[in-house]
Amino acid sequence: MPAPGQTPPPAPADEFSLVGNVLCIDFVNTEVVAHGTPVDRLGDVDALLRWARMADVVDEAALRRLPAGWRSSREAGRLLQDAKALRAVLRGALDALAAGRPLTAEVVPAINDALAAGASTLRLERRGAGYVTVRDALDPSPAALLAPIAESAAWLLEHGDRALIRRCENPRCIRFFYDTTKNRRRRWCSMDACGSRAKAAAYYQRVKAGQPRPSGRPGTSTP
Numbered sequence: 168m169p170a171p172g173q174t175p176p177p178a179p180a181d182e183f184s185l186v187g188n189v190l191c192i193d194f195v196n197t198e199v200v201a202h203g204t205p206v207d208r209l210g211d212v213d214a215l216l217r218w219a220r221m222a223d224v225v226d227e228a229a230l231r232r233l234p235a236g237w238r239s240s241r242e243a244g245r246l247l248q249d250a251k252a253l254r255a256v257l258r259g260a261l262d263a264l265a266a267g268r269p270l271t272a273e274v275v276p277a278i279n280d281a282l283a284a285g286a287s288t289l290r291l292e293r294r295g296a297g298y299v300t301v302r303d304a305l306d307p308s309p310a311a312l313l314a315p316i317a318e319s320a321a322w323l324l325e326h327g328d329r330a331l332i333r334r335c336e337n338p339r340c341i342r343f344f345y346d347t348t349k350n351r352r353r354r355w356c357s358m359d360a361c362g363s364r365a366k367a368a369a370y371y372q373r374v375k376a377g378q379p380r381p382s383g384r385p386g387t388s389t390p
C-alpha cells in the first residue's frame with residue numbers, strides 16, 4: 168500500500184482497457200472474461216483508484232489528498248462496494264439497451280444516488296497547446312468519484328443512440344462499447360482482444376474446409 172501522500176503505482180498496460188468510448192461503459196468493462204473465467208479487475212480499492220486515474224475521473228492531486236490509511240478504512244470498503252453495486256446496475260442497463268429491452272426500475276434511482284454525491288465546479292485549465300475542463304469536487308470525499316460515471320450514464324440515456332450500444336460479438340466476451348465508427352459496423356470490443364481471434368477462427372474453419380485463402384469465390388470472403 169502506498170504511503171500517505173503517494174499515489175498508487177500506475178495500472179499495468181493490460182489491466183484496464185478503455186475501449187467503450189463512454190465512461191460508464193468503460194466502467195462496466197472492468198469486469199471481463201479471461202481464458203473463459205470471469206475476472207473482476209476491481210479487486211480492491213487501489214484498483215478502483217487506478218482505474219479512476221487512468222480514465223481521468225480523478226487527478227493525481229486528488230489521490231494525494233487522501234488521508235493516510237484511507238485505503239484500508241471502512242469508508243474505502245464502502246466506496247468499493249458502492250462502485251460495484253453501481254457497476255452491476257449499469258451492466259444490467261447496457262444489457263437491456265443493447266438488446267432493445269426497457270430498463271429495470273432500479274437504474275434511474277441508482278444513477279441519481281451516485282449523482283447526488285458529486286456536486287462539483289468546473290475549471291478551465293491550460294494543458295500543453297490546448298485546454299482541458301477540469302472538475303473540482305465541492306465535497307472532496309472519495310464517494311464523489313462515482314458521480315462522473317453516473318453523469319456519463321445519464322448522458323447515454325438522454326442523448327445516446329441505443330442502436331450504437333453493443334456487446335462485443337465474441338460470445339465469450341462480456342465487454343460493451345459505443346460504436347463511434349463512421350460506418351457504424353464495429354463488431355468487437357477490440358481488434359487485438361476479440362477481432363483478430365474471430366478472424367483466426369474463421370481462417371481455421373476455412374482451412375478445415377479446404378479453402379485456406381479468402382478468394383473471390385462465393386462463400387469464402389472474410390466477414
Ligand SMILES: [Zn+2]
Pocket residue numbers: 335336337340341342355356357360361
Ligand atoms: Zn470482446
